[in-house]
Amino acid sequence: MYKQYLKQSLQMLKQNKFFSIISIVGTALTIAFVMVIYMVYDIRTDNVSLENNRDRMVYSGDGYSYLTKDHSSCNSGMSLKAAKAVFGSLPHAELVAYEKESFVAYTGSSQENGMKRKVKQVDTATWKLFHYQFIAGCPFNDEEFSAFRKVAVITESVAKQTFYTTDVVGKDILVNFQPYRIVGVIKDISSLFDAAFSEVWIPYDLNAPDWRTNEQMYGVYKAIVLAKSPSDVDVVKKEIANNVRKLNKTLVEHTFEMQKTYTQVEHSFLKDSDLNPMWIFFGLALVLLIVPAINISGLLSSQMNKRLSEIGVRKAYGAHKYQVLTQLMTENFILALIGGIIGFIFSCVTLYIFKVWLLAGDTALHAAQNFDISIFLFLRPSVFAGVFLACLLFNLLSVFIPAYQATKKNIIDALKGE
Amino acid sequence: MIKSILKRIWVQRRGNTWIFSELLIVFVLLWYATDFLFVYAKSAFEPKGYNTEHVYHIAISANPNLIPKTSNEDSLNTLWVKPYNELIRRIKSYPGVEAVCYYFGTESYSEGTMFQCYVSKDTAHVVQANIFYVSPDYYNVFKIDMVKGRFTNWNMNEQPQPAVLTTDFADSLFRGKSEIGNSFSDYYESGKHYKVVGIAQKSKQDEYNRYDKFIYVPIEEYMIQANIPSTAVRVRAEEDHHFAETFMNKMRKRLQVGPYYLFNIESYDESKQIYDASKGTSNYIKSGSALILFFIINIFLGVIGTFWFRTQSRSSEIGLRMALGSSKRELRRLMISEGIILLNLAAIPAIIICINIGHADFTFNKLMDFTVLRFFICTLITYVLMIVMVVLGIWYPSKVASNILPVDALRNE
Numbered sequence: 001m002y003k004q005y006l007k008q009s010l011q012m013l014k015q016n017k018f019f020s021i022i023s024i025v026g027t028a029l030t031i032a033f034v035m036v037i038y039m040v041y042d043i044r045t046d047n048v049s050l051e052n053n054r055d056r057m058v059y060s061g062d063g064y065s066y067l068t069k070d071h072s073s074c075n076s077g078m079s080l081k082a083a084k085a086v087f088g089s090l091p092h093a094e095l096v097a098y099e100k101e102s103f104v105a106y107t108g109s110s111q112e113n114g115m116k117r118k119v120k121q122v123d124t125a126t127w128k129l130f131h132y133q134f135i136a137g138c139p140f141n142d143e144e145f146s147a148f149r150k151v152a153v154i155t156e157s158v159a160k161q162t163f164y165t166t167d168v169v170g171k172d173i174l175v176n177f178q179p180y181r182i183v184g185v186i187k188d189i190s191s192l193f194d195a196a197f198s199e200v201w202i203p204y205d206l207n208a209p210d211w212r213t214n215e216q217m218y219g220v221y222k223a224i225v226l227a228k229s230p231s232d233v234d235v236v237k238k239e240i241a242n243n244v245r246k247l248n249k250t251l252v253e254h255t256f257e258m259q260k261t262y263t264q265v266e267h268s269f270l271k272d273s274d275l276n277p278m279w280i281f282f283g284l285a286l287v288l289l290i291v292p293a294i295n296i297s298g299l300l301s302s303q304m305n306k307r308l309s310e311i312g313v314r315k316a317y318g319a320h321k322y323q324v325l326t327q328l329m330t331e332n333f334i335l336a337l338i339g340g341i342i343g344f345i346f347s348c349v350t351l352y353i354f355k356v357w358l359l360a361g362d363t364a365l366h367a368a369q370n371f372d373i374s375i376f377l378f379l380r381p382s383v384f385a386g387v388f389l390a391c392l393l394f395n396l397l398s399v400f401i402p403a404y405q406a407t408k409k410n411i412i413d414a415l416k417g418e
Numbered sequence: 419m420i421k422s423i424l425k426r427i428w429v430q431r432r433g434n435t436w437i438f439s440e441l442l443i444v445f446v447l448l449w450y451a452t453d454f455l456f457v458y459a460k461s462a463f464e465p466k467g468y469n470t471e472h473v474y475h476i477a478i479s480a481n482p483n484l485i486p487k488t489s490n491e492d493s494l495n496t497l498w499v500k501p502y503n504e505l506i507r508r509i510k511s512y513p514g515v516e517a518v519c520y521y522f523g524t525e526s527y528s529e530g531t532m533f534q535c536y537v538s539k540d541t542a543h544v545v546q547a548n549i550f551y552v553s554p555d556y557y558n559v560f561k562i563d564m565v566k567g568r569f570t571n572w573n574m575n576e577q578p579q580p581a582v583l584t585t586d587f588a589d590s591l592f593r594g595k596s597e598i599g600n601s602f603s604d605y606y607e608s609g610k611h612y613k614v615v616g617i618a619q620k621s622k623q624d625e626y627n628r629y630d631k632f633i634y635v636p637i638e639e640y641m642i643q644a645n646i647p648s649t650a651v652r653v654r655a656e657e658d659h660h661f662a663e664t665f666m667n668k669m670r671k672r673l674q675v676g677p678y679y680l681f682n683i684e685s686y687d688e689s690k691q692i693y694d695a696s697k698g699t700s701n702y703i704k705s706g707s708a709l710i711l712f713f714i715i716n717i718f719l720g721v722i723g724t725f726w727f728r729t730q731s732r733s734s735e736i737g738l739r740m741a742l743g744s745s746k747r748e749l750r751r752l753m754i755s756e757g758i759i760l761l762n763l764a765a766i767p768a769i770i771i772c773i774n775i776g777h778a779d780f781t782f783n784k785l786m787d788f789t790v791l792r793f794f795i796c797t798l799i800t801y802v803l804m805i806v807m808v809v810l811g812i813w814y815p816s817k818v819a820s821n822i823l824p825v826d827a828l829r830n831e
Contacts, residue, residue: 018723018726019723022719022722022723025719026716026719029712029715029716033708033712072606106479106679106681111674111679116681116682176479176481176482177481177482177483178482178483287447288712290443291440291443291444291447291713291716292716292719294436294439294440294443294720295436295440295716295719295720295723297436298436298437298440298720298723298724299720299723299724299727301433301436302433302724302727302728302731303727305731
C-alpha cells in the first residue's frame with residue numbers, strides 16, 4: 001500500500017512539474033529559515049560539552065547601589081561582600097562561583113613578546129562549573145586560591161604563541177607585567193561559549209578590602225549559581241530576591257538592588273529587554289511556518305479541483321473519507337520531506353557561512369580567533385528531530401484544510417467533476 | 419472594467435480566500451518588519467553631532483611596576499603627568515596625524531556614561547547632562563557641529579570655566595533663552611561656576627540611540643594625576659591606510675615613556691562594529707532584512723502559483739474573450755488588474771490592523787516615537803513592495819494566458 005502511495009506521489013510530481021517545483025522551493029525556503037532559527041536557539045541554550053550545565057545556571061545581574069534618601073551616588077556593580085550576602089546561602093544551589101571583573105591585559109614572556117589577552121579572575125568553584133579540558137597540569141586548588149598565590153591557568157594557544165610549546169607548567173608568564181606561575185594548560189575554547197570563554201585564568205584576592213563606596217556595596221564582581229536541578233532555577237531566583245531584602249535591612253543609609261538574574265536563555269538573547277526570548281523564537285517560527293503554509297494550501301486547493309474525479313472514484317469503490325485524507329496527506333508529506341531535506345542542507349551551509357553573526361555572543365566578537373564550530377553541533381539527534389517535526393507540522397498546516405474540503409464532497413458531485 | 423473584476427472576484431471567493439488571506443497576513447507582517455528597519459535606518463542617517471571618520475582611539479596603559487606610589491603633587495607631576503604630555507607630543511609628531519586630544523567622559527560606542535547635574539540662576543531647576551572633560555584640541559579631532567560660538571579660552575584655570583553645551587541641554591537649562599555668555603553652576607559642587615562659550619548641535623553616543631544632553635568642559639590637571647585619560651587622534655584621509663597596524667609597530671617602543679606603554683589602537687569604525695554587534699543591533703537589522711526577503715519571496719511564489727492555476731482553469735473563458743476580439747495586451751492587463759485589486763482589497767483591513775498595532779504600542783519605539791509620518795512612509799513602502807511582487811508574479815502566467823490559441827481553449831471545454 002505504501003509502495004503504491006510512493007509510486008503515485010512520484011507520478012504526481014512528474015505530471016505537475018510547475019506545482020512541484022514551487023512547492024519544493026517554498027518548503028525548502030521555509031524549513032531553512034525555521035531550522036536556522038531553531039539551531040541558533042539550540043546551540044546557544046542547550047547543554048553543550050563545555051557548558052553542559054546550562055539548564056541549571058543562574059547568572060547574576062549587575063547589582064546597583066545608591067544613597068537611599070536622594071538617589072545620589074548611584075553606582076552599578078557589586079562587591080564581593082554584597083555578592084556573598086546575596087548568593088552565599090541559597091538552599092537550592094549546588095554551588096556558586098564568583099568572578100571578579102574580567103579584563104584584557106598585555107600577556108607574554110617579556111615587554112616585547114606579548115599581546116593582549118582576555119583574563120578572568122576566578123575562584124576554585126569555576127572549575128566545577130565548566131567542563132574545561134586540561135592537557136597539562138591542573139587547576140589551582142583551594143590552598144593556592146585562599147593564599148592568593150600568583151598562579152595562572154592558560155590556554156593551549158597562549159602557551160604555544162608565547163613559549164612555542166605546551167609543556168609550560170611551572171614556567172612564569174607575565175600578566176600585565178606581573179609574573180604568574182603556570183599551573184595548568186587548557187584546550188582552546190571556542191568563543192561560542194560566552195560564559196566559559198577566556199584565555200588566562202588567575203585567582204582573585206579573597207581578602208582584598210572592598211571599596212568604601214556605598215557601605216562597601218560597590219565592586220566589580222559577578223556570580224554564577226548552579227541550581228540543584230533545572231526545576232529549581234525559579235526557586236533559586238526567589239531565594240536570591242529574598243537575600244537582597246535581608247541585605248538591605250543591614251544597610252544604614254544605602255540601598256542595594258539586584259534587578260535581574262538570568263537563566264541561560266535570558267542571558268543569551270535579549271538581555272536588555274523584558275521579553276521572554278523563548279516565546280519570541282516560538283512566535284517567529286510559527287509566523288515563518290504559517291505564511292508559506294497558506295501559500296501551499298492555496299495551491300493545493302486549486303490542484304484538488306483537478307483531482308476531484310479521482311477522489312470520487314476512490315470513494316465509490318469504498319474508500320472511507322479518512323483513508324483518502326491519509327493518502328493525500330502522505331503524498332504531500334513526501335513532497336514536504338524532499339523540500340525539508342534540501343532546506344536542512346541549505347540551513348547548515350548558511351549557519352556555517354554566517355556563523356559569527358548568527359551564533360556569536362559578546363565574547364566572540366572580541367576574540368579574534370577561536371570561533372570554530374564542530375560539525376557535530378549540527379548533527380545532533382535533537383536537530384534531526386527538529387527537522388522532522390518541522391516537516392510534519394508544515395505538512396499538516398498546509399495540507400489539512402484543502403484535503404479535508406476535497407474529501408468531504410459528495411461522491412456524485414465529485415464524479416461529475418464539479 | 420473594475421466592476422466586472424470585482425464581480426468575478428466575489429463569484430470566485432472560495433478560491434480567492436487563500437490568496438486574499440495570504441496577502442492580508444503578509445501585508446501586516448511585512449509592514450511590521452519594514453517599520454522596524456525604518457527606525458534603524460532613520461537613526462543611522464541622523465547626524466551624531468560629531469565626526470568619527472578617520473579617528474582612532476589609542477589605549478595607553480601603565481605598567482603597574484612603574485606607577486609612582488606617591489601623592490606628592492610635584493612628584494606626580496614629574497613622574498606621571500609630564501611623561502603623559504610627552505606621549506601626546508610624540509603622537510602628534512607621527513606622520514599623518516592631523517590632531518590629537520585627550521579626555522574623560524561618556525565614550526562613544528561604549529556602555530559607560532559620566533553625567534553631572536547643573537543649575538542656572540533658578541536653583542530649583544536641575545538638569546542632568548552627559549559630561550566630557552576635554553583638552554583644547556578635542557574640537558579638531560571630533561569636528562563638533564557648532565550652532566553658535568566656539569571652544570574659546572579653553573583653559574581650566576579660567577574662572578568661571580568655559581563650557582560648550584548641546585542645544586537641547588542649553589534650552590532646557592536656560593528655559594529657551596540660551597545665549598553665549600550665560601552663566602550656570604554645578605549642582606552638587608557649590609562654588610563651581612561655568613560660562614557658555616559655545617552651543618553645539620544635538621549629540622548622541624552612537625547612531626542607534628536617542629539624542630541626549632551633552633556638556634564639554636576643560637580637562638583638569640588633577641584628573642590626569644589620578645587616571646589615564648582616553649586618547650584620540652584624527653588621521654589625514656590620504657594617509658589613512660593600514661594606519662592602526664603601522665602605528666602599533668612603529669610606536670610601540672617610542673611610546674614607552676615613564677610608566678606608560680601603548681596597549682592598543684582601534685579605529686572608531688571598528689569600535690562601532692563591535693559595539694553594534696554586542697548590542698545585537700547588527701543582528702536585528704540583518705534578521706529584519708532576511709524576514710522581509712522571506713515574505714516577499716513567499717508572496718511571489720504564492721501569486722505566481724495561484725494565477726498559473728487560474729490560467730489553466732480559465733482557459734475556456736480566455737479563449738472566448740479572444741474569439742470575441744480582445745487583444746493580447748488587454749488580456750494581460752485584465753489579469754494584472756485582478757491581482758492589484760485583490761491586493762487593494764486585502765490592504766484595507768491590513769492597514770487598519772497596522773494602525774491598531776501602532777496604537778497599542780507594539781511597535782519598536784525605543785529609538786523613535788510612533789508618528790503619523792513614520793506610519794505613512796512605512797505603509798507606502800510595504801504597499802509598493804507588494805504591488806511589485808504581485809505584478810511580477812502575474813506577469814509570466816498572464817503571458818502564457820494571452821498566448822493561448824482560442825481554438826484550443828474552446829475545444830477543451
